[in-house]
Amino acid sequence: MKITIERAALQRALTAAGRVIESRNTLPILANVLLRSETGTLSIHATDLDIEAVAKVACEGEDGSACVDAKLLTGIVAKAGGSEITLELVNGSVIIKSGRSKFKLGTLPIEDFPQLSDATFDAEFDMDIAAAFAPVRFAISNEEARYYLKGVFFHAKDGKFAAVATDGHRLAESTGEIDAEFAGVIVPRKLCEMLPAGNVSIAVSSTRIRLTTAALVLTSKLIDGTYPDYIRVIPTSNDKIVTVDKAAMTAAADRVSTIATERGAAVKLSIAPGQIAFSKAADGNTADDEIAAEYTGEPVDIGFNSKYLHEMFAVLPSGPIDIHVNDGMSPALVTSPAVEGWRGVLMPVRVS
């Protein structure tokens, strides 16, 4: 192998593929990228055994392949002085030259590099998956024991898709139109955090999902589990609807939780016609605040974890937000008139 590549393009490709690589690895090969040049294209493979990334970049020169340390290669390419980089495999080492600098990196056998097994896909379609997942990602669970909640539940039926995340304390669902149909799959958190922006080609099966853009192909295993019947917990008959301004609401919740001493600080909301009063008591201190709100129903008291409130409101655009409540003991539904197809559910905190 002896090839010449444009430095900036190589850096972009290495960064894109390298995001799959874990910072600490027990298997040395997983800290490597597999470089494979074939008829004018260099493909850069990286994997953590669950997700495989293949980035492509144009190159000139002889075909060949080699496995080198991803972190070192990325660092060298980022700092290199020249606008072009040559990679050459000589006696089991990769020689990297750019401008007047020269590096020699050791390699690992290419046949040791793990390959995800091939899979057949049930559905193929194009969509902006990053935009669809972005407003629900915050609700993904971190709890090892409920591994099936550690991702976004994604399914499509009758021309509509839904992406859902929940940790059992809150839930978010984003829906939209789609030209495909497939049974629900659970997309792992790590993939959700590295989705390419914009429209991508997607292929799904019951065990794999593949996202393809011009420069990058991401193939990931799916979480093998049964997602709970989430529709059941989305309240449909909460008739007390209060409309608040996003900025005013988050600022007030933030202000009163200043005095909180503990994690998961609960804030009490007293909803009354025309206003919401916020209150918080901790460690002998109290905080009270008030914001204007559109509301005409019966007064309701309800407590929320201020962090959950903040994270949910953060995914919505500024402006009015509707909170649908029933009573202080049952789930509240959050919607935004500006975001069609999005719903959030917050479970209250019981505060004395």
Added chain:
Amino acid sequence: MAVQQLPDTLINQIAAGEVVERPASVVKELVENAIDAGAKRVEIATAGGGKSLIRVSDDGSGMSPEDLALAVRRHCTSKLGGGLNDIRTLGFRGEALPSIGSVAKLKIVSREPGAESGYEVRVDGGAGGEPRPAPANPGTMVEVRDLFFATPARLKFMKGERAESGAITEVIRRMAIAFPHVRFVLSGPDRMTTEFSTAARPIDRISQVLGREFADNAIEIEAVREDVQLSGHVGVPTYNRANSLNQYAFVNGRPVQDKQIMSALRAAYSDRIPRGRFPVAVLMIELDPALVDVNVHPAKADVRFRDPGLVRGLIIGAIRQALEREGDRASTSGTTGMLSALRPQGAAPAYRPANVSYRPPANWSQEASPYRPQNTEVPFGFAEPVQPGFIDAEIPSARAEDIPPQTAAPQASHPLGAARAQVHENYIVSQTQDGLVIVDQHAAHERLVFEKLKGAMSGGRLPSQMLLLPEIVDLPEEDCDRLAEKAADFEQLGLGIERFGPGAIAVRETPALLGEVDVPSLVRDLADEIAEWGDAAGLRDRLESVASTMACHGSVRSGRLLKPEEMNALLRQMEATPGSGQCNHGRPTYITLSLADIERLFARR
């Protein structure tokens, strides 16, 4: 082979398998007999780790020839008059002597105090057993030779001589703590002679057995709940050991090694002792014999309480109360170690030869030095000259402060004294009425924050996060029953559970403090805990451990410079806070160095 009644010797040998496990168990049985006979003096001699000889002599009530003949027969005892519900003696099974007789060469010589002559009876591997007259002192002497000669298989499983003789010492130590009014002498060619002379108070005997250091670092406990009485001595948390060998428990005077008692002891110290370290404690539990079953195992080391939850609660409550009362006491062993570290190498022994009264050379003036700190007055003379030295030090890590006179004088009401300086940005040096105290500011402040958080947690119901999807945990029906019974307690801590059919529990809310939590494993742990102990402290412990982590992050770090006012405020808060003698990880938060110790360092005493 047809079914047949086994011969007596074989029956005894089978019983011996459980009763007489090793030489130490023989010693235990024989010493128990001596004490049950009302002995005031028990002498034990062993040879070959007890395998070749065990001899136990006492000055107890002795036995008549008729009794002697019966004593070596199985299920003959003088001790079980009131039935198994009213056991007031150490022994009661009537198995020990015949069992020993079946596996060893047993000789008993006994004389009742009023009797004209003594009698002896011999049993060799089960054979013999007719008493005949023999010369004897009042009391009983039991001699066991060639233990297990009749059961060679067991002999093979014996450990080395040293290990067996160590086990015998341990038995005597336990007995000695249980019976302070009895004199014990343990001797033999395989050991140094150990003597525990009659002690007037239990603590005197405890310090004979566990060493003076334990007595110095022990807190007396005394508590009664319903009909159960607990007394004893427990070590301060900073006086801890790497194993649990120094934990002694006695139920109605009987030494026991009971899992439940030991676990209660561990729980009582849970947030005060680091993991892997063990408190030192002597616990005496007295209760109506009908409320406890000692007939669990022939070795009688296990007991079953009628109400284990009560006993556990009593132990934990009494120890915690005692530790809180004396909570700011730190171990003196640190100071002792420090003193020896401070002494000039090799010089100290010359000043104070052991046990020889020290006489100064004749030409040495006997007057007190004019620079000697004045104990009776405010010792300004100590503070002032030292401070300029700190300032001049090349490494500016110690700061001296002009301390306003009103805070400078150590007062009797302030046991931690007045702050004098902060050294190495972490240690507060404070002067007390009779010495000085060095405080680790981070450890001390961490404890203060922790105690405050704990206090906040115990007031009122804790906030709970309701769950969108109630967690259904499948459990055996008994566990569900037990959990459901405690539902109200859990609710107070923010865990909302309810019965979900016969074999499952639905969790609807979890403590908000725990954030996202693995609900099934939490509930299973709690169920296990209730099953074993009758209460579930685990949830509170979990919450407290969250509080403890937050306390660590929320406290004054090492390296923070503190102003004199801050240092004094920290000392005053420590005095007011129970348990401030050690940090959440169990390390001491301060050590004291008494003026006497300082004077000793300078050979003024």
